[in-house]
Amino acid sequence: MDRRRFLSVGILGPAALVTGAAPAAARAGRRGFGFTADGSGFLLDGAPFQIRSGEMHPARIPVEYWRHRIRTARAMGLNTIALYVMWNQLEESPGVFDLRTDRRDLEGFIDLCRQEEMRVLLRPGPYVCGEWDLGGLPPYLLRDPDIRLRVGSADDPRYLAAVARYVAALAPRIGPLLASNGGPVLMVQLENEYASVGSGSGYLEELRRLWLDHGVDGPFYTEDVLAQAESARTVVGGGAIGLSGGDAAAIAAARRAFPGVPALAGEVYPGWLTHWGDDTFQGRGNDISAALRGCMEQGLSFNIYMVHGGTNFGFTAGANADDLGGGYRADITSYDYGAPITEQGVPTARYAAYRAVIAAHLAVPPPQPPAAVPTLTGDDVPALLPEPYASLWDNxxxxxxxxxxxxxxxxxxxxxxxxxxxxxxxxxxxxxxxxxxxxxxxxxxxxxxxxxxxxxxxxxxxxxxxxxxxxxxxxxxxxxxxxxxxxxxxxxxxxxxxxxxxxxxxxxxxxxxxxxxxxxxxxxxxxxxxxxxxxxxxxxxxxPMDEPFVASLVPGVGDPRRPGIFFRTTFELTRLGDTYLDLSGWTKGVVWVNGRNLGRYWQIGPQQRLYCPAPWLRAGTNELLLFDLHQLRPRPVTLHAALTDAP
CATH class of the missing domain: 2.60.120.260 (Galactose-binding domain-like)
Known part of the structure; x- marks a missing residue:
C-alpha cells in the first residue's frame, strides 16, 4: 500500500506470458485456482469464484486470538483472508530464520484459515509497506551503507541474494498450502506497489522466477495504483492485478485498459493509518458500503484493507517521510485503522452494515460472530502507581x-x-x-x-x-x-x-x-x-531493550534526578480479560506487562491507551514495567475497556 499518494485506483500493464510459464487460465480445468479465459473473473477448481477477502496480519494479533479474528471475518460474509508476511519478523539475523514461535507461525495461521473454511491471499513481499518497520525488510540489510533496496540483481545483487534466501526458506512451507495442492492459498502477491518507486518488469520477473524455481507456481498477482502502473509499465507474466482503493468502477476501467488481465479491488480502505501527533485517529469516517455493494452486485472480487488491524507490538510500527527523509512522522502503536473489527476484535456498527450488504447477495447467510472477549476496567483493578524501580544508567x-x-x-x-x-x-x-x-x-x-x-x-x-x-x-x-x-x-x-x-x-x-x-x-x-x-x-x-535486558534489570535508582528510569508495580487478578492501559499522565516510553512489550506511548497522542490482551495476563500476580525517557515521578495508570471512549 502506497501511503504517500492518494491517486486513482491502479492496475499493472499488459500481462504478457513468460516463456515456459503456463497461464493461470490454462489451469482452469484442473484442481486449483485460476482465471477465466478472457480474464473477466476467477475460477476455483474450474468453477467461478468471487474473492470476498478481509486483511489481517498474524504478526499483529496474539496467537490465542487468531481463530477468533478469522471467525469474526467469516461472520461478516467473507470467504478469504489476505495477509502480509513480515520478512524482518522471520529473519532478524542473516540466515537465521524463525517460522514457528509465537506470531511467526505462518503455517499455523493459514491452517486455522483452512479449518474455518477460509481461503487465503498471501502477500509475502519481500517488501510489504503495511505501516510496519522498514516495510517488512530486515534491518540487517542496512549494515551496507550503499545498499539499494527493492531492486533487481543488476542493480544490487546483495539485496536480491538476501531475497533469494528468504524465498528459499519460505517456499517449502508455502508450496503445500497452494490451492493447486489442495491448500487454502489462492494467489501469491509479488512485491507491493512497486510502480511507486520503480519501473519495468525486470525486478518483478526476477521475484516471480525465484518462487517458480522453489516450487511455488502461483498464480501470482501484484498491487498498484493505476496512474503509477501505467507510467512505470510494471508487468508480471500471466498474473492478476490488485487495485489499491478499488471498487467496481475501477475494475471496469482496468478491464477496458487491459483486456485479458484479471483484476480485483485489492485494497478497499475502511480506515487509514495514524501518526503520533495527529489530532485524532484517522480514517474513522470512511464508509465502504457503496464499494462493497457494487462488487457484490456484479460478482467482483475485493479485499478490505484492513478488516482487522491489530497492534504494532514492541518496536514494529513504521513511519512516513518524504523522498528525502524529511517530514518524518512515526506511526502509533495501535493499528486499529478504523477497521470494522477493532484492535481487540470487537465488531463495530460499520461491521454490521458491511455484513448486511454482503449477506444480501449470498444464498446462504453468514454465521453469527463469535462471542466477545471479556474485558477489564478500573472497576476490576484500581489505578496502578508504578514506582521508580531501576535506572538505565545503573544497568x-x-x-x-x-x-x-x-x-x-x-x-x-x-x-x-x-x-x-x-x-x-x-x-x-x-x-x-x-x-x-x-x-x-x-x-x-x-x-x-x-x-x-x-x-x-x-x-x-x-x-x-x-x-x-x-x-x-x-x-x-x-x-x-x-x-x-x-x-x-x-x-x-x-x-x-x-x-x-x-x-x-x-x-x-x-x-x-x-x-x-x-x-x-x-x-x-x-x-x-x-x-x-x-x-x-x-x-x-x-x-535493544529486548526481553532478556528488561528481565535482568538490577533494582535501584542511583540518581533520581536523572531521566531514564524504569517504573514498576504489580497487581493481582482473579479473572482475565482484555484491557487498555491509560498512559496519559506519562511522557514518552515503552511498556511491558509480564515481560511482553506492548509498544510505545507518547504524550503527543492521539493514542493514550495501549492494548494489553488477556492471554498476556495471568491469574494472580502480574508485573507492569515502564521505561520513560523524561518522567522522574510516578503517575497513575488506569484500565479501560477500549482504545478511546468515543463510540
Whole structure:
C-alpha cells in the first residue's frame, strides 16, 4: 500500500506470458485456482469464484486470538483472508530464520484459515509497506551503507541474494498450502506497489522466477495504483492485478485498459493509518458500503484493507517521510485503522452494515460472530502507581570498543535492529558553548554529567511539548546550551556527554526507505573555545531493550534526578480479560506487562491507551514495567475497556 499518494485506483500493464510459464487460465480445468479465459473473473477448481477477502496480519494479533479474528471475518460474509508476511519478523539475523514461535507461525495461521473454511491471499513481499518497520525488510540489510533496496540483481545483487534466501526458506512451507495442492492459498502477491518507486518488469520477473524455481507456481498477482502502473509499465507474466482503493468502477476501467488481465479491488480502505501527533485517529469516517455493494452486485472480487488491524507490538510500527527523509512522522502503536473489527476484535456498527450488504447477495447467510472477549476496567483493578524501580544508567552494558577519530555510526552498523543506542564521550576542558546535532534518528535525550540538557527530535512537535521538555527547535542544525561550565564534575577527564537515541519506526514507503537509526550526521560544539568543532571518538553502547535486558534489570535508582528510569508495580487478578492501559499522565516510553512489550506511548497522542490482551495476563500476580525517557515521578495508570471512549 502506497501511503504517500492518494491517486486513482491502479492496475499493472499488459500481462504478457513468460516463456515456459503456463497461464493461470490454462489451469482452469484442473484442481486449483485460476482465471477465466478472457480474464473477466476467477475460477476455483474450474468453477467461478468471487474473492470476498478481509486483511489481517498474524504478526499483529496474539496467537490465542487468531481463530477468533478469522471467525469474526467469516461472520461478516467473507470467504478469504489476505495477509502480509513480515520478512524482518522471520529473519532478524542473516540466515537465521524463525517460522514457528509465537506470531511467526505462518503455517499455523493459514491452517486455522483452512479449518474455518477460509481461503487465503498471501502477500509475502519481500517488501510489504503495511505501516510496519522498514516495510517488512530486515534491518540487517542496512549494515551496507550503499545498499539499494527493492531492486533487481543488476542493480544490487546483495539485496536480491538476501531475497533469494528468504524465498528459499519460505517456499517449502508455502508450496503445500497452494490451492493447486489442495491448500487454502489462492494467489501469491509479488512485491507491493512497486510502480511507486520503480519501473519495468525486470525486478518483478526476477521475484516471480525465484518462487517458480522453489516450487511455488502461483498464480501470482501484484498491487498498484493505476496512474503509477501505467507510467512505470510494471508487468508480471500471466498474473492478476490488485487495485489499491478499488471498487467496481475501477475494475471496469482496468478491464477496458487491459483486456485479458484479471483484476480485483485489492485494497478497499475502511480506515487509514495514524501518526503520533495527529489530532485524532484517522480514517474513522470512511464508509465502504457503496464499494462493497457494487462488487457484490456484479460478482467482483475485493479485499478490505484492513478488516482487522491489530497492534504494532514492541518496536514494529513504521513511519512516513518524504523522498528525502524529511517530514518524518512515526506511526502509533495501535493499528486499529478504523477497521470494522477493532484492535481487540470487537465488531463495530460499520461491521454490521458491511455484513448486511454482503449477506444480501449470498444464498446462504453468514454465521453469527463469535462471542466477545471479556474485558477489564478500573472497576476490576484500581489505578496502578508504578514506582521508580531501576535506572538505565545503573544497568548499562559495557560499551563497544572506542573508534578513535570516528564519527558516530548507526545501530545497524553494529547489528542492532531496534531499540536505543547510547553515544558517550568526555569533553575535557569544557567551559560552555552549544551542542549541535544533524540527522538525529529519531529522538535523543542529552545529559552532561547526568544533568539533563534537552532533546533533539526528528519529528516536528507542538510548542507546548518542545518548551516543556527543552527540545531543540533552532537551527538548522538545532542546538542545545551546554551551560556556562558544563557539568558538575571538573576533573581532568572532563564532563561526560551522553546522547541516548531512540530509534522509532523506520520509514515504510517511498524513496527514503533506507532509514537507519542513531546519530547519522555530525555532532559539533559551537562557541566552545578550543573544543569547537566536530566531535569524534564516541563510545557506543547498544541497548535493544529486548526481553532478556528488561528481565535482568538490577533494582535501584542511583540518581533520581536523572531521566531514564524504569517504573514498576504489580497487581493481582482473579479473572482475565482484555484491557487498555491509560498512559496519559506519562511522557514518552515503552511498556511491558509480564515481560511482553506492548509498544510505545507518547504524550503527543492521539493514542493514550495501549492494548494489553488477556492471554498476556495471568491469574494472580502480574508485573507492569515502564521505561520513560523524561518522567522522574510516578503517575497513575488506569484500565479501560477500549482504545478511546468515543463510540
Amino acid at each position: 548499562l552494558p559495557g560499551p563497544l570498543p572506542a573508534e578513535p577519530g570516528a564519527a558516530p555510526r548507526p545501530m545497524e552498523a553494529y547489528g542492532q535492529n531496534t531499540g536505543f543506542v547510547l553515544y558517550s564521550r568526555r569533553l575535557p576542558g569544557l567551559r560552555g558553548g552549544r551542542l549541535a546535532a544533524e540527522r538525529v534518528h529519531d529522538y535523543a535525550t542529552v545529559c552532561l554529567d547526568g544533568r539533563y540538557l534537552g532533546t533533539f527530535a526528528r519529528q516536528s512537535l507542538p510548542a507546548a511539548v518542545t518548551d516543556a521538555l527543552g527540545i531543540a527547535t533552532d537551527g538548522p542544525p538545532p542546538t542545545l546550551d551546554l551551560g556556562p561550565a558544563g557539568g558538575t564534575a571538573t576533573g581532568a577527564p572532563g564532563p561526560r556527554l551522553d546522547m541516548l537515541v531512540e530509534g522509532m519506526g523506520r520509514t515504510n514507503t517511498g524513496l527514503a526507505l533506507a532509514d537507519r537509526k542513531g546519530l547519522l550526521g555530525p555532532v559539533t560544539l559551537r562557541d566552545a573555545g578550543p573544543l569547537t568543532g566536530e566531535l569524534t571518538d564516541w563510545r557506543t553502547t547498544l541497548l
